[in-house]
Amino acid sequence: MSEDRWGVPTRLLATVVLGTLLNPLNSSMIAVALVPLQHEFDVGVATATWLVSGFYLAAAVGQPLMGRFVDLFGARRLFVGGLTLVCASCVLAPFAPGFWWLVGVRVLLAAGTSTAFPAALVLIRAAAMGNPDSTTAEPRPPAAALAFLSIAASTSAALGPVLGGFLVAFAGWEAVFLVNVPLTLAGIVLALRVLPQVPTRHAGDTSLLATVDLPGILLFSGTLTGLLVFVLSIEGGALWWLAVVVAGLAVLLVLRERSTATPFLDIRGLVANRGLSAVLGQQGGFNLVFYCVFFGLPLWLGSVRGFGADTVGLLVLPIAAMGVLMTPVAARLVRQRGSRATLVFGSLVLLLATVLVQVLSDATPIVVLVAVALLFGIPGGFNNLGLQSALYEASPGDRMGSSGGLFQTFRYLGAISATSVLGVVFEHDLSSAGLHRIGWIMTGVAVALVLLALLLRPRPSTPAPPPTAPVP
Helix, strand or coil, X not given: CCECCCCCEHHHHHHXXXXXXXXXXXXXXXXXXXXXXXXXHCCCHHHHCHHHHHHHHHHHHHHHHHHHHHHHHCHHHHHHHHHHHHHHHHHHHHHCCCHHHHHHHHHHHHHHHCCHHXXXXXXXXXXXXXXXXXXXXXXXXXXXXXXXXXXXXXXXXHHHHHHHHHHHHHHCCCHHHXXXXXXXXXXXXXXXXXXXXCCCCCCCCCCHHHHHCHHHHHHHHHHHHHXXXXXXXXXXXXXHHHHHHHHHHHHHHHHHHHHCCCCCCCHHHHHHCHHHHHHHHHHHHHHHHHHHHHHHHHHHHHHCCCCXXXXXXXXXXXXXXXHHHHHHHHHHHHHHHCHHHHHHHHHHHHHHHHHHHHHCCCCCCHHHHHHHHHHHHHHHHHHHHHHHHHHHHHCCHHHHHHHHHHHHXXXXXXXXXXXXXXXXXXXXXXXXXXXXXXXXXXXXHHXXXXXXXXXXXXXXXXXXXXXXXXXX
């Protein structure tokens, strides 16, 4: 396989993209199937939403876990294993005897799709380095390949409800699961033919139990699950006792991971690597703002401005569309100026957009609404790709999978935190004034993002060479 304009072999990139798009696709595609599933299993709306929340919780915990397994046991092996789990769970879904069995299938589906992104980062890094046996070289991020990865994820998430609606209308709710079967089978065949073996850290003479740090995994899973459930509970009345439990588990997790030679969560490494910690913090903050807009703006447009669902969809579409269009531009900036400049620019635009939320009112013209939506879409390209590139630069080579998993976990933390912010504010004041309060929260987070982008770099780096090939 020869390298071309992507910076890595085309067949390798196409294969890993096919795997990585399954997570965002399945996280959004289920939305249009909730009502049919509610009728099928005779459950309430709140119960039906566990098909969404269960997937988010499982993916948030599963991403760093699967990422660590990628580092220990091999990206190719975990990539194929994840696709196999997705295929098997989706074949079983139509035969689920009850609603909670289907929730369990969604949890397995989330676990299977969680392997693809960490494995993709490891495989892309190995291909970009040109020498999979080396773990010390620090190549420039392959901006074109990362841009393609970002575009595929954004597009699949945006098109998920459209595809899901078509499938449910013509083939029933079962189709939103079964559509994954041909995709995963194609991915498994391609992976076995195309993906290379990348050396791992696990040695055959080392105890498997000691290598995977089972106590650390259990403490991390308990801490994160408790934290996510606590955040989700804030809207209806915070479970403060759970906050105390989470704090206790977090202390035990830190003590455990600082004392073991093979930690699941490298606490010392995160403290020492300020660049990686800053990237994870920016990932959580950016997604909090993004999902406040992506979920909150439709609520305001429909309930306060009185627009129909079709009009609301058209008014929100520019956010996702602009993000996709700006990603190739961001890739060029990463190649020429680096990830830091890309993040600074994207965060400044995000800050401006959050301030402009204050001008939105019950009588704001549609052209202004579209302009604000377009402005929010620009950071969707620059910050997403800038953060992926910064993660690539900041992560140690032997923990690229783990770092990629944590990166995705912070995306879910941001998204879940956004739903809590919207619930707390809009529950009592679904109005333009309530939107302005959310706007000030977003502005505060955007200021922090600008400061992090200005003050912290993933690592000192030399100027990037001029681009020698077009970006996608």
